[in-house]
Amino acid sequence: MNARQPVNETTEQAAASEDGRQPILRARRLVKTFGRVVGLDGVSLELYPGEVLAVIGDNGAGKSTLIKCLTGAEIPDEGQIWLDGREVHFKRPQDARAAGIETVYQNLAVSPALDVASNLYLGREIRKKGVLGSVFRLVDQKGMRESAKRELTSLGISTLQDVTVAVENLSGGQRQAVAVARAAAFGSKVVVLDEPTAALGVRESNQVLELIMSLRDRGIPVILISHNMPHVFEVADRIHVQRLGKRAATITPQSHTMTDAVAIMTGASKG
Numbered sequence: 001m002n003a004r005q006p007v008n009e010t011t012e013q014a015a016a017s018e019d020g021r022q023p024i025l026r027a028r029r030l031v032k033t034f035g036r037v038v039g040l041d042g043v044s045l046e047l048y049p050g051e052v053l054a055v056i057g058d059n060g061a062g063k064s065t066l067i068k069c070l071t072g073a074e075i076p077d078e079g080q081i082w083l084d085g086r087e088v089h090f091k092r093p094q095d096a097r098a099a100g101i102e103t104v105y106q107n108l109a110v111s112p113a114l115d116v117a118s119n120l121y122l123g124r125e126i127r128k129k130g131v132l133g134s135v136f137r138l139v140d141q142k143g144m145r146e147s148a149k150r151e152l153t154s155l156g157i158s159t160l161q162d163v164t165v166a167v168e169n170l171s172g173g174q175r176q177a178v179a180v181a182r183a184a185a186f187g188s189k190v191v192v193l194d195e196p197t198a199a200l201g202v203r204e205s206n207q208v209l210e211l212i213m214s215l216r217d218r219g220i221p222v223i224l225i226s227h228n229m230p231h232v233f234e235v236a237d238r239i240h241v242q243r244l245g246k247r248a249a250t251i252t253p254q255s256h257t258m259t260d261a262v263a264i265m266t267g268a269s270k271g
C-alpha cells in the first residue's frame with residue numbers, strides 16, 4: 001500500500017475537506033496496525049474551528065488509537081494529518097503539544113505532588129524578571145499564582161481558588177479542571193479529552209462539561225472521547241462514530257437520536 005498522496009493534489013487542497021471548509025485539524029485515511037490487529041483501518045476525521053467533536057464507538061473500535069495518532073503518542077503506518085492547513089508528522093506527544101494540541105487524560109494530565117499554580121505552568125514556568133530569571137532561572141512563584149488564579153476565574157472555576165493546594169488533594173473533577181485550564185491558558189489550537197468524565201460524579205462531570213463549553217466559547221475546538229451518550233449529546237456539535245477500526249458515520253445531535261447513534265456503533269444501522 002502507498003501512503004503518499006497523489007502528485008496532482010496540492011497540500012492546501014488536501015488540507016481542505018470535500019465541502020471546501022478548512023478544518024483546523026484533519027486526518028485522512030489513517031492506518032495503524034499492531035501485529036495482526038488492525039487498530040485503524042483508513043480513518044479520516046475533520047475538526048472545524050469552534051466546534052466540539054465527540055468520538056464514540058464500542059470498546060476496541062479504535063477511538064484511543066485514533067486520538068494517539070493525532071496527538072503524537074502513536075505514529076500511524078499510513079495516512080496524513082494536517083493542522084491549520086499544514087501537514088504534520090508528530091513523533092512524540094511533545095511535538096503535538098508544541099504545535100498547539102493539548103491532550104488531557106483522566107489520570108496522567110497533572111503531577112499530583114505539585115500545587116495547582118505550578119501544575120498550570122508545568123514546563124512553561126514564568127521566570128523572574130532580569131538576571132534572576134534569565135541567568136539564575138528563578139521561578140516567579142507569585143506571578144504564576146496570580147495569573148493561575150486569573151485563568152481559573154475566567155474559566156468560571158470557582159471551587160479552586162486556593163492555587164497553593166497540592167493537586168493530589170483535589171477531587172477528580174478539580175484535577176480535570178486544572179488540566180483543561182492548562183490547555184486554555186496556553187492558547188492551544190485544539191484540546192483533546194479522552195474519557196474525561198468516566199470516573200467522575202454527577203457534579204464533577206457537569207463541571208467538566210461546562211469547561212468544554214467554555215473552551216468552545218473561547219474559540220478552542222475540542223475533541224471529546226466518551227462512552228456517555230447523554231454527555232455527548234449535551235455538548236457535541238458533531239459526532240464521529242468509530243466501528244471496527246473504521247469511521248462508520250459522522251452525525252449530529254440534531255440529525256440522530258441516542259438510539260440511532262448506538263445502532264450505528266453496533267452495526268445495526270448504517271446511519
Ligand SMILES: Nc1ncnc2c1ncn2[C@@H]1O[C@H](COP(=O)(O)OP(=O)(O)OP(=O)(O)O)[C@@H](O)[C@H]1O
Nearest residue numbers: 034037038039057058059060061062063064065066
Ligand atoms: N499497543 C497495542 N498493541 C496491540 N493492540 C493494540 C494496541 N493498542 C490498541 N490495540 C488494539 O487496537 C484496537 C483498537 O483499540 P483502541 O484502544 O483504540 O480502542 P478504543 O475504541 O479506545 O476502546 P475503549 O473504548 O475500550 O477504550 C483494539 O483491538 C486493541 O486491542
Ligand SMILES: [Mg+2]
Nearest residue numbers: 060063064065
Ligand atoms: Mg480507548
